[in-house]
Amino acid sequence: MIRLSRLADYAVVLMSHVAAAKTEVHNAVDIAAATGLPAPTVSKVLKALAHRGLLVSQRGARGGYALARGAHAITVADIVSAIDGPIALTHCLKSGAGACEVEQGCPSRSGLNRINTAIRSALEAVTLADVSTPMPALPSRAVAGPEMRAQP
């Protein structure tokens, strides 16, 4: 089902929570309590996000995490790739060209690659600010325009 890993899903929720009140620093246990997610796992995800530069961390007493940039400068692609690594549909595409051991039967790579870039663009098009807004009239028509057809 083209699954996003659960940790990546958590990451989006956590980032969204931090973005909701960006003036304050939030510590890991508070965020975990607010979101209802298991605290050690939340801590792990936050550490990864800080490591990738999406959050800034303040150590010591009264420490915590805050957004490194504005919410509109962080895309969902940033968050997902921070947790799950590079965004790729298949192992072939992830490992780069030539790494596919059954390449003889893979004329489909170009088509899949096309889909891959489309998905990446979709993730890059939505920022954390978009995600945080409750329900902004949902312009579903604009999500995937008719220009997306592969062969115009």
Place this chain on the structure above:
Amino acid sequence: MIRLSRLADYAVVLMSHVAAAKTEVHNAVDIAAATGLPAPTVSKVLKALAHRGLLVSQRGARGGYALARGAHAITVADIVSAIDGPIALTHCLKSGAGACEVEQGCPSRSGLNRINTAIRSALEAVTLADVSTPMPALPSRAVAGPEMRAQP
């Protein structure tokens, strides 16, 4: 990494192979040999594809599989959802609204849902015929148009 399951990946390759010479019926072991994939697994995938109506099967001696429709009438979304079930990014979205147990911390659902539809559109935009063509000048500009922005 937003992974497609390996079986779904196989399915695209197999369908592409069958589409390459659609006049003939292909049996499972031949397809497996041609693609270099493990035969029992290929058989399993083909059975699933036939069950979902993407392939028609002919039982008995000289039997095999053939495309149920033309290659341009089968989208990658059809193939993927035949193997992996409905296309959804998160468990929440897959299970429908209200099924999320941490819904209190999920104002992000609308944004993720937007991404979800974008990805589904991307998969629906590419047909098996597109995938089968070796490398059709690759109009990468047209893959994800600027109209895809969430907030125009």
Place this chain on the structure above:
DNA sequence: GCTAACAGGACCAAATTGGTCCTGTATGGC
């Protein structure tokens, strides 16, 4: 100096996935 909180691991448990195999059934050829 003490406590609170992050950093960075190691590590285990469990769920999912991928792969194999077996039995039945239908079909075509001899």
Place this chain on the structure above:
DNA sequence: GCCATACAGGACCAATTTGGTCCTGTTAGC
């Protein structure tokens, strides 16, 4: 009419991956 071939539909096992927990530093405030 019989037999070989090939799909149908399961059960089932193995292994990779993922999610979750915990422990030991280290830093910063009070």
